Amino acid sequence: MAEPQPVIFPLQGRRVWIAGDRGMVGSALTRRLARERCQMLSVGRGEVDLRRQVDVERWIAANAPEVVFVAAATVGGILANDTRPAEFLYDNLMIAGNIVEAQKGAILAALSITDELFDAREAGEDLAGSMKRLSAEIRPWLPPAKRKD
Numbered sequence: 001m002a003e004p005q006p007v008i009f010p011l012q013g014r015r016v017w018i019a020g021d022r023g024m025v026g027s028a029l030t031r032r033l034a035r036e037r038c039q040m041l042s043v044g045r046g047e048v049d050l051r052r053q054v055d056v057e058r059w060i061a062a063n064a065p066e067v068v069f070v071a072a073a074t075v076g077g078i079l080a081n082d083t084r085p086a087e088f089l090y091d092n093l094m095i096a097g098n099i100v101e102a103q104k105g106a107i108l109a110a111l112s113i114t115d116e117l118f119d120a121r122e123a124g125e126d127l128a129g130s131m132k133r134l135s136a137e138i139r140p141w142l143p144p145a146k147r148k149d
């Protein structure tokens with residue numbers, strides 16, 4: 001059986017936004033994240049056109065997502081990509097650029113979450129250190145057969 005993978009970025013309790021959550025990739029992500037006990041945020045294209053920076057900034061400021069998955073894009077088959085390359089390039093650069101730009105505040109929040117993780121690891125190391133010291137202190141009290149001198 002496969003070993004359980006360590007969780008490097010817990011989503012539990014976080015505000016998570018999947019941009020493009022009604023699309024093929026976004027809806028699959030939404031189904032998967034339902035198991036994570038995070039708070040899912042959603043907005044449709046009718047409310048926010050992700051190519052428009054002002055709309056994106058306003059929505060992000062009002063909803064403060066902490067984690068963003070970008071699954072929004074203008075997509076199409078080979079023919080569409082071949083015949084409308086500038087539209088695909090423009091839409092997808094704007095969508096990704098606007099979200100990254102407006103998300104700076106959330107990136108700072110993510111950095112503070114990372115700090116929390118490092119603090120937790122350091123606290124774990126401190127605890128391990130004090131347990132070792134305690135063990136060294138009580139070792140002389142153990143019967144000789146149990147000592148690991």
Ligand SMILES: NC(=O)c1ccc[n+]([C@@H]2O[C@H](COP(=O)([O-])OP(=O)(O)OC[C@H]3O[C@@H](n4cnc5c(N)ncnc54)[C@H](OP(=O)(O)O)[C@@H]3O)[C@@H](O)[C@H]2O)c1
Binds near residue numbers: 019044045
């Ligand atoms: N499908 C795959 O097998 C696959 C595999 C790997 C990677 N990807 C990548 O994943 C991304 C999504 O692909 P997909 O197949 O899931 O596409 P999709 O089914 O067409 O979904 C795209 C989503 O983006 C939203 N969207 C597009 N333009 C928008 C805009 N201007 N403002 C707001 N929302 C907008 C759409 O909203 P509406 O529903 O309102 O149109 C839809 O929800 C693409 O970058 C694609 O290259 C896809």
